[in-house]
């Protein structure tokens with residue numbers, strides 16, 4: 001199957017895995033025609049000349065195939081919802097007993113594979129709309145993807161043994177997970193965060209750190225009870241080490257995007273982003289793919305090779321570019337803009353992707369490290385903290401503008417966008433375009449619909465740079 005070659009499967013693996021792949025695709029109603037469409041989409045959306053990109057596509061595809069077959073192949077299934085920190089504890093369990101446990105993020109597996117690769121996400125979105133998420137009410141495409149899979153019976157014959165999610169920040173995901181618990185009988189654990197930081201507090205108060213640590217320890221206990229064996233602190237440290245190894249390679253690639261000309265298409269970088277934060281089923285495979293890609297991008301930078309002309313205006317987008325439709329990332333580049341940075345990628349107070357642990361963190365206490373990572377990201381900060389970090393990011397990444405593609409259906413993310421723009425522009429003279437869009441459900445926000453406004457913004461940046 002050409003699709004598997006494009007996704008970096010080795011010849012021996014294709015021979016061995018083909019029956020499983022066929023079985024999984026059949027369970028999802030994927031036809032021969034759909035496979036041909038997918039092959040064309042993969043060649044169009046991703047730079048498959050790069051071995052690292054092919055390997056990353058393979059990690060995503062394997063994760064999805066394993067997820068579909070998990071009810072018949074694995075003893076235990078643990079699902080996680082982004083961006084809860086559940087991924088780290090799950091990584092520890094999977095690393096310890098990979099043949100027994102499937103753990104991962106079904107929404108991301110479906111958004112990437114069913115959405116971006118096969119172009120068939122609308123069937124899950126429509127199933128969610130028919131079940132309970134009324135069209136026109138601007139529901140979150142990520143949550144619709146989750147409940148749509150249950151509505152269509154796509155989660156297999158056996159329900160997950162545990163779902164790890166969150167009930168802070170997001171207003172919709174906890175309700176959807178609550179519905180899934182009630183209607184489909186999936187036991188659910190919520191990892192929370194107190195949200196009483198003062199409006200102007202940019203440092204996370206200790207009481208919040210303590211609370212998050214206790215929540216994460218609670219998750220370790222629930223997981224052990226669910227699995228029937230203890231997930232020890234030692235396993236957690238090992239799992240965290242494996243995740244951090246992937247993180248280092250991911251950060252290396254992201255930092256290379258400071259080069260001019262831009263060495264990597266944003267659709268390929270987005271592939272790294274999503275697998276980095278959710279690919280817990282095969283951390284060794286993810287680390288290998290990311291390290292191969294890091295070397296390939298380094299070579300391009302050394303050779304001065306880019307995917308856009310040198311000097312192209314550089315912008316920051318709010319979120320990773322759309323997972324279910326990489327055509328939007330390509331449209332931004334087609335009008336001449338290089339995406340130098342992404343709000344979600346800003347971790348360090350200097351605006352970079354590197355992680356600097358507070359001196360207060362005891363690195364031997366895995367829960368403190370995870371809590372610190374979890375709440376340091378731009379996403380969790382209040383408006384002043386977010387604005388500070390974005391302004392620092394604009395300087396660090398040498399940006400010419402901010403293309404704030406809002407996650408419009410996400411109430412917590414979108415609701416403070418105008419205020420954020422005001423805060424940023426008081427601190428820095430940088431053009432910022434605020435646009436309605438979505439990284440999950442692009443039916444109302446397709447590339448052609450967004451193009452005219454992005455084109456005008458690109459023109460404005462070019463005129464400003466020419467002065």
Ligand code: SF4
Nearest residue numbers: 140142170172173410
């Ligand atoms: S995109 Fe927003 S609404 Fe959707 S799950 Fe994430 S935080 Fe919740």
